[in-house]
Amino acid sequence: MYNGIVSDGRPIVWMGSSLKDLRGFPTEVRRAVGQALFSPQQGDKDPAAKPLRGFGAASLLEIVANYRGDTWRTVYTVRYADAVYVVHAFQKKSKRGIGTPQKELEVIRLRLAEIERIRRSSQN
DSSP states (O other): OEEEOOSSSOOEEEOTTHHHHHHTSOHHHHHHHHHHHHHHHTTOOOTTEEEOTTSSOTTEEEEEEEETTEEEEEEEEOOSTTOEEEEEEEEEOOOSOSSOOHHHHHHHHHHHHHHHHHHHHHHO
16 A cells, blocks of 8 residues: 655555556556546545545536547545545456446455555554
8 A cells, every 4th residue: 555645635545556557558548547636635536536436425426538449447435525536457358348347346346445444553
């Protein structure tokens, strides 16, 4: 986990390999994701961010960036006022449907559980 520091606004907390994975995205996609993540740091919602289906709350959002026929996704949560948690960043490789692959959903669930564990232990 890496904590990004910002001078004004909420810091970004990168869960698991999300920062490393994002760094592997094409430059244009990284720029788009960076711009979209700046908004929640300032307390806003970027137009590129949409609620991730299947998690029941609008506090889990995804940024979808299409580039040269490929789709890149970054999932983050604004559930907590003290930070923006980037949960997962990945390239969608499945050509069947527009839904998020089950394997990626499992990574998201595990990392959300990890955020909960971290937050509980820091409150004690």
